[in-house]
Amino acid sequence: MTDLILTTFDWVPEAPRGYVRDLRVRWALEEAGLPYRVNSVPFRDRGSDHFSHQPFGQVPWLTDGDISIFESGAILLHLGERSSKLMPTEPCGRSDMTQSGSPTISERRLSHEKAIA
Numbered sequence: 570m571t572d573l574i575l576t577t578f579d580w581v582p583e584a585p586r587g588y589v590r591d592l593r594v595r596w597a598l599e600e601a602g603l604p605y606r607v608n609s610v611p612f613r614d615r616g617s618d619h620f621s622h623q624p625f626g627q628v629p630w631l632t633d634g635d636i637s638i639f640e641s642g643a644i645l646l647h648l649g650e651r652s653s654k655l656m657p658t659e660p661c662g663r664s665d666m667t668q669s670g671s672p673t674i675s676e677r678r679l680s681h682e683k684a685i686a
């Protein structure tokens with residue numbers, strides 16, 4: 570049984586389709602080979618449970634057992650602690666990972682993600 574549940578919207582308007590930030594989390598989960606499942610929440614009708622996981626009413630968020638974490642950059646760092654494929658244990662590799670993840674965390678994501686797509 571998997572502990573990791575990634576939550577995203579059940580639907581998004583056409584313009585952001587393919588750019589929703591659950592993509593970066595899915596990518597990391599796949600790279601790491603961590604088992605997970607995807608849960609969806611309504612885009613149009615965001616309930617109090619949604620806001621209890623993501624206070625801005627956005628996606629994604631990840632639950633890992635009792636932990637619920639939002640902000641895609643924070644989720645990636647969390648997953649890095651679960652997999653040395655994502656976050657090497659030795660200092661050089663860790664700083665490389667932190668450095669290449671910084672554009673994502675600092676929200677320069679669309680140009681960065683388009684450039685490597």
Ligand SMILES: N[C@@H](CCC(=O)N[C@@H](CS)C(=O)NCC(=O)O)C(=O)O
Pocket residue numbers: 588589590591626627628629639640641642
């Ligand atoms: N900084 C947040 C941004 C989250 C975000 O902007 N999510 C978008 C989808 S990519 C969203 O939920 N948009 C719907 C809205 O803001 O109403 C993160 O990286 O997780």
